[in-house]
Amino acid sequence: MLFLNRCLLAAAVVALLALLCAPVSASVIGIDYGAEWFKVSIVKTGVPLELVLNRESKRKTNALMTFNKGVRHFGSDAVALNGRFPKQTYPALKRLLGQICDSNVAEGYSHEFPVVLKKDAVRGTCLALDEQGNEYSVEELVGMQLAHAKEQAVLYGQESVSGAVITVPPYFNQFERQAILDAAELAKLNVLSLINDETAVAINYGMLRRFENGPEYHIFYDMGAGNTVASLIKFSNETIKVSKYKNKHIIQVEVVATAFDTTLGGQSIDAKIQKDLAEKFTDLNKGKLKGTAFDDPRAMAKFRKEANRIKHILSANTETYASIEGVMEDRDFKVLYTRKELEALSADLVDRVLLPINEVLEKANATMDKINSLVLVGGGVRVPFVQQVLYKSIDESKIVKNVNQDEAAVLGAGFWAATLSKQFKVLEISVKDINTFPIEVVYSPEPKGDKKRPAFHTTVFSNTTLLGAEKIFNFKRQSNFDFELAYKGSGVVIAQGSIGGIDEFVEKHKDQQIQESKIKLGMRLDSNGIVSIKEARGYFDIHNGPKGLFDSLKDGIQSVLGATKDDESGELPGDDVKTADGAANETEAGTLDSEKKFTTEKANLTVAIQWKTLVPLSVEEKTKSRSRLSEMDAEDARRKAREEARNQLETYIYSSKELLWDDDAEAVTTEEQRETLKQRLEEKSDWLDDEAEKAETSAFVKQKREIEDLRGPIDFRRSELRGRDEAVKGLRAVIENSLALAQNVSERENKLPDPSDRLFSVEEMEKITKNVQDAELWLNTKLEEQSKLKSYETPVLQIAEIQRKSRDVSGEVTPLLLRRPKPKKTTSAKKKTEESPKTEEADKTKEGEGATKTKAEEEETTKPTAGDSTSESSSRATNKDHPVKKEL
CATH class of the missing domain: 1.20.1270 (Substrate Binding Domain Of Dnak; Chain:A; Domain 2)
Structure with a gap:
């Protein structure tokens, strides 16, 4: 009941999308793209936030696809074909996003699934090969799935999609986030923003509640199919001054810390059950098989499917039967499987369940007694041994399930899409999310003589930096130089940059004395978690007079001692950090300092960026991929149109045959007319049997039209007769x-x-x-x-x-x-009194009878009652007390 009430409140909160939004012609969607499933939510004019139902009217779709004779199959269709075509079925593609093909993740994927992968010679990423030898990048395959998700939303909402918010795990790095953005671009999907999974859940959690008693701290523990994440999030009500007389109250969602285990999830349990089933099958058929089940991709795909089913059943039951027909070599398999066996099989996973929670508390320097609740999210938390560990180690009163474990993320993403789109007026929520992996700048100092100086490592974006931050990094250089952006402590280089234009400026002013130089490099960590270089500018102090004695002595000392402290620092001064509140404080170019006798001149420098480790898709590759995907989409559309035309013809033939037996149809036709139609139907049935497999769409349409020419007049006369x-x-x-x-x-x-x-x-x-x-x-x-x-x-x-x-x-x-009569003009009361003295006498008569009310009585009769809902005061009180109306 509590969950239902909150769902109703959520609908009320977002119902203002229909009430207060301006007319728009397109919807926005949220996509929760997981390793096993994906879900889509939608917001459109007149419709509150809701989940998109797929073709089977289900609320989630399997995140896999299959190629069969060049035809793409998604969702449940791909699941049905997986057992027959395991090498052409691509599950859990999310795990391959942003991965080098030589990485442990890619190798583990190849070992777990029998797909054929090949290393891209240029980018180093994985290419998937279909049965015909065609190569597809992971971005292309994921793009196809995202396009399928978009198509579901268009069919469900009956209007175009203008933008989307896509969920990603918080541990996704630059390469993985860029890969999913590239995939969305190939799907022709306008990404308003990426959002971390638990942040999306927190938005869904926050939009249902009010935090009147001060800040609240909640840990969202999310065990999904491929990973486990714990995020500590602070909720509070914030007041923002809009004007001198008006304040605005908003809900603030602030991510404090995040921890994760990237390999602990539902699929890791599935893999253990799959292996155990394969071993049991091999033992039961020992000496009867030509090979082992592990060598048969189809058999392993069947075991994988059955393992997932067993896991879900044992979440609510203590035992079940694993049963598979025709595993391999025409042999069936059936065995009893118990929850105790599952727990024993997963014993090594038990110790990992609490690690993300302990780590996130350590990062936040907090203890569990300071946390309001531990919110369980994701399908993995339903596994009994996971719940046993949590309830055994954490106070049961703090463990809650007050969000929709499967749909909270996609609903939060959809709400955030509506917020970012500016098309809808929604409950205002402020989100502060943080960077996950610290990013540093690595560079070598300015050369000073023959002495080799070590490279500097300076953190630019820490693991507490808010997403969307902009910073300006200072270098004191008088020559062109290179630098690297890298993940701190990992040795993984994101990009290498070269700043040019300094040598040219120095050469241009070689006859003048450059007193001091400052190179400013602008960098941004956007809301998607992608770091980028904005621009580089140089500021040079040019001396205006002859070199003085003090300056000569200063230069001499520097030449002996080497670089100054400022040269070596490379830190970002507080003044040079650009935030959302304003730009960094910078010296204006071209100004004159009368005391120091120099001018500051500005130089526009060049920045060349070369992406390292994993190179994003180039413009040429994206153009080629979009062209290929467009051709596949067009082919799918042609095939669907052909199938639809064929189905319509078959249906029309069957219904026409039934029409011949209808009494009303017989009444409006002659024997000759019915016989002619019957012969035509037999001709078309024979044509279907002989020509349907090779016929084009236009042929089916033509055959149906020839039947319509005979049947149409009969249908018309019958409907006229009936009505x-x-x-x-x-x-x-x-x-x-x-x-x-x-x-x-x-x-x-x-x-x-x-x-x-x-x-x-x-x-x-x-x-x-x-x-x-x-x-x-x-x-x-x-x-x-x-x-x-x-x-x-x-x-x-x-x-x-x-x-x-x-x-x-x-x-x-x-x-x-x-038509109504026009009202007649009435005379004034004063005139009536003068012309009708009888009225006064009548009033006196009534007064004598006691019929006249006192002023107090008249006021009493006009005073609104306490239950009068139409009174202004009552209306104000009602609106004030209603949480949703008050927020509006």
Whole structure:
């Protein structure tokens, strides 16, 4: 009940999308793209946030696809084909995003699934090969799935999609995040933002609640199919001053810390059960098989599917049977499987369940007693041994399941998409998410003589830096130089940059003394978690006079001691950090310092970036991929159109055969007409048997049209026969009622003593009556003509004409119902009093009878009651107390 109430509140919160939003022509969606499933939520005009149902009316779709004879199959269709074509079925593609093909992740994927992978010679990523030898990048395959998700939303919402928010794990690095952005681009999906999974869940959690008693801290423990994540998130109500007299109250969601295990999830349990089933099958058939189940990809795919089913059943039951028909070599397999066996099999995973929770508390320097609750999310938390570990180690009162474990992330993503799109007015939530992996700048100092100086490592974005941060990094250089962006402590280089233009500037001013130089490099960590270089600018202090004694001594000391402290620091001063509140403080170029006698000149420098480790898709590769995917989409559309045309023809033939046995159809046809249609249907049935497999779409349409030419007139005459009497009855009723109304109005008008009070002139009434009588005459004439026709002839009295005539008659008498007399002018009360002294006497008489009310009594009668919902004060109180209306 609590969950239901919160769902209703969520619907109420987002229902303002329909009430307060401006008209738009496109919807926005949220996509929760997981290793095993993907889900889609949608927000559109007039419809609150809701989940998209797929073709099977299910709320989630299997995240895998299969190639079969060049045709792509998604979701449940791919699952059905997986057992037959395991090498052409690609599950859990999310794990390969942003991975080098030589990595442990890619090798583990190849060992777990029998797909054929090949290393891209240029990028080093994995290429998947289909049965025909075609190569597809992981971005292309994921792009196909995202395009399929978008198509589901378009079909469900019946309008185009203008933007999307896609969930990603918080541990996704630069390469993985860029890969999914590239995949979305190939899918022609406008990504408003990526959002971390648990942040999306927190948004869904926060939009259902109010935090009136101060900040709350909750850990969201999410065990999905491929990973486990724990995020500590702070919720609070914040007040923002909008103007001098107005404040705005918003809900703030702030990620404090995040920890994760990238290999602990539902699929790791599936893999253990799969292996155990394969071993049991091999033992049961020892000496009877030509090979082992581990060498048969189809057998392993069947075991994998059965393992997932067993895991779900044992979450609620203590035992079940594993049963597979035709595992390999025409041998079936059936064995009892118990929960104890599953727990023993997963014993090595037990110790890893609590690690993300302990780590996130350590990062936040917090203890569990300071946490309001541990919110369980994801399908993996339903596994009994996972729940046993959690309930044994953590106070049970703190463990809650007050969010939809499967759908909270996708609903939060959809809400965030509506917020970012600016198309809808939604409950305002502020989100502060943090960077996961520290990023540093690595560079060598300015050369000073022959002495080799070590490279500097300076952190630019730490693991507490908010996403969306912009920073300006200072270098004190007087020559071109290179630098690297890398993940701190990992040795993984993101990109290598080269700053040019410094040598040219120094050469240009070689006759002048450059007193000091400062190279500013702008960097940004956007909301997607992608780091980028914005620009580089140089500021050089040019000396305006002869070199003085002090300057000469200073240069001499520096040449002996080497670089100054400033040269070696490379740190980002506080003044040079650009935030959302304003730009960094920088010296204006071209200014003159009278005391130091130098001018500061600005130089526009060049920055060349070369991506390292994993190179994103190039513009040329994206263009080529989009072209190939467009061709596949067009081919899919042609194939679907052909299948639909074939199905329509088959359905039309069957229904036409049934029509020949219909009594009404027999009544409106001759024996010859029915025989002609019967022969035509037999011809088309034979054509389907002989030509359907190789026929084009246009051929199916043509065959159906030839049947329609014969059947169409029969359908028309039958529908006319069935509905004509009822339509005539309706028109007669309208005519009779209209004539009666006209007669009543005429009698009323004729009785008026003053002709000027008439609403209708005599001519108008005569015209209305005549038009109604003409309609009656038309009906009688048509009925007489129709009675002379045979039932198999085209009728002259048709239902459409009868209905149109009925509307015309109704339109004629409408003024009789709507026209009202004009109000007469009234004289003032004062004039009435002077001209009618009897009124005063009547008042005195009433007063004597005690009929006059006192002023207090009159006020009492006009005073609103406590339950009067129409009173202004009551309305204000109601709106004030309602949480949703108050927020609006």
